[in-house]
Amino acid sequence: MARPQDVDRIFAALDDFRIEIPSWGFANTGTRFGKFSQAAAATCIEEKFADAAEVNRLTGVVPTLALHVLWDLPRGTDDVGKIKQMESSTGIRAGSINPNLFQEPEYKFGSLCNPDAKVREKALQHVLDSVEIGKALGAAEVSLWLSDGSNYPGSQSMRRRIGWLKEALQQTHVALGPDQTLLVEYKPFEPAFYHTDIADWGMALELARAAGPQAKVLVDTGHHYQSTNIEQIVAWLLELGALGGFHFNDRKYADDDLTLGSIDPYQIFRIFHEIHFERFRKPARPMPAFMIDQSHNLKGKVEAMVQTIVTAQELFAKAALIDQDTLAELQDSCRLVEAEELFRSAFWTDVRPALREWREQRGLAADPLAALRASGYVERTAGERGEKNRASQSAYA
Ligand code: LRH
Ligand code: MN
Secondary structure (H helix, E strand, O other): OOOHHHHHHHHHHHHHOOOEEEHHHOEOOEEOOEEOOOOOOEOOHHHHHHHHHHHHHHHOOOOEEEEEHHHHOOOHHHHHHHHHHHHHHHOOEEEEEEOOOOOOHHHHHOOOOOOOHHHHHHHHHHHHHHHHHHHHHOOOEEEEEOOOEEOOOOOOOHHHHHHHHHHHHHHHHHHOOOOOEEEEEOOOOOOOOOEEOOOOHHHHHHHHHHHOOOEEEEEEOOOOOOOOOHHHHHHHHHHOOOEEEEEEOEOOOOOOOEOOOOOOHHHHHHHHHHHHHHHHHOOOOOOOEEEEOOOOOOOOHHHHHHHHHHHHHHHHHHHHOOOHHHHHHHHHOOOHHHHHHHHHHHHHOOOHHHHHHHHHHOOOOOOHHHHHHHHOHHHHHHHHHHHHHHHOOOOOO
16 A cells, blocks of 8 residues: 555656557457457547547546557548547547558568668658648657568668668658657567568667657567566666657567556566656656557457556556655665665555545546446447448458
8 A cells, every 4th residue: 555655656647647549459450360350449530539538538648549640541641630620529639640661562572671762762752741640730759660671581681771761761850840759669570570670779779860859769568579678778768868759568478469567567667667767867858758559359449448558557656656866875875675675665555546546536537447337338339330340351450
């Protein structure tokens, strides 16, 4: 149970905590082995915004929805008006703009790194269109992930692909508006299984730096080899002022896109500790963008999203309990067990009663998951959307 003096810390942290949810988290998705369609799944952008509004009604901390351009704005800038209508009807604003450079046949051998200059041009144009969509929507981030890579040694030139990639990101940076950030996301493998052009934080950092000051690194927690010390990468990126944001999810094996904290909650806690340490040292520095990037193949989509946000709030609140001055004193005097016990006891503190109180004081449901079940929202949307979902066996999201 959190001590009374802890409650202020928890409340202060929760007041600053905001997290973005992905439109694709509400749509029917699957794996290469199958897709288990859900009747209540969102089938169009209107329903994705409606689900996001329901999640925000219940939690109060998700003001923005990440959009994937080809999935959510298939007509590009011509769909901006439609998105703005939904922003005003739901109160949810468009969040990060994610270009799609991984599903069209032209991108078989890559997009920005494709040996064919015409394909690179097409890919760059899509990124530049995404930048313009971001400007038109006043969205802060353009979030770039490339599936680019190869499957066989010797089959592609990794050096020439680096050159093409640097050029494209520099051209993208020139096109950014003054308040826009380009997020460079890395991933070690999948769908490429020999080399991936942006495979780790070092490559993403060098590409961001070469592009310009508005380019930062995005850390997707599912994009690391087993036993990678992710919080150390976060510490380094914070030290370098190069951390732009996170895609939070969880995994047991690879990029499993499971719900945050479902496999290793201590991992997210350790990452949040680095964030709180940065806030403690440099309170003026803006927080990196917190975003969820999950696909809910088995859990109910809205239920999984609410569960994810509640878990993220709990872990962020736990990490806020660490007294940075005391911990620094114990660390620097190498009182190892005392330092570790201070660190661990924060993780083991049950912050849920304080969170319920924080929510109630802000007119929110004390238990958002229970409130979702009581609302009948999922049953209602299943009724409205069931027929469409049965009919449509669409592509990925
Ligand atoms: C790639 C990724 C990327 C998104 C996609 C939905 O694995 O993490 O951030 O574009 O998932
Ligand atoms: Mn991601």
